[in-house]
Amino acid sequence: MGEEGVVASDFTQWNNTTMIMGDRLCELREAKKLSQGDIEKRTGLLRCYLSRVENGHTVPAIETLEKLARAFEVPLYQLFYDGEEPPSLPNLLKQKSSAEIAWGSSGRDAKYLSALRRVLGKASERDRKLVLQLAQKMAIR
Numbered sequence: 692m693g694e695e696g697v698v699a700s701d702f703t704q705w706n707n708t709t710m711i712m713g714d715r716l717c718e719l720r721e722a723k724k725l726s727q728g729d730i731e732k733r734t735g736l737l738r739c740y741l742s743r744v745e746n747g748h749t750v751p752a753i754e755t756l757e758k759l760a761r762a763f764e765v766p767l768y769q770l771f772y773d774g775e776e777p778p779s780l781p782n783l784l785k786q787k788s789s790a791e792i793a794w795g796s797s798g799r800d801a802k803y804l805s806a807l808r809r810v811l812g813k814a815s816e817r818d819r820k821l822v823l824q825l826a827q828k829m830a831i832r
Contacts, residue, residue, distance in 0.1 A: 733762035
């Protein structure tokens with residue numbers, strides 16, 4: 692999606708989120724009595740970059756947030772949450788795990804996959820490779 696697809700409210704929400712993150716990082720740094728230079732030494736991130744993050748001009752990547760959490764000596768969740776304990780999770784409806792969603796994990800697909808395993812187990816290595824190559828070519832189509 693190009694710039695024309697961005698709605699003003701989306702930008703405002705993004706900007707508010709970056710400001711909140713920047714404010715939170717600044718609060719943590721000041722609470723630990725650390726300067727941006729101290730954080731620069733601990734993380735290798737440039738002081739000017741840290742300033743841009745704190746002022747809401749830049750959105751840090753998750754890897755950068757991990758570096759900052761280590762520099763502040765706090766768990767990563769504390770960069771997003773103000774408190775000693777992690778926030779309680781909302782009571783969401785039980786969702787299927789990826790194992791439950793995976794093809795061949797239940798029903799007719801599971802029976803088919805089991806039969807395919809038995810047959811391939813009896814085939815030679817050369818024949819198994821041939822079947823795999825054929826399946827890969829079919830999947831590309």
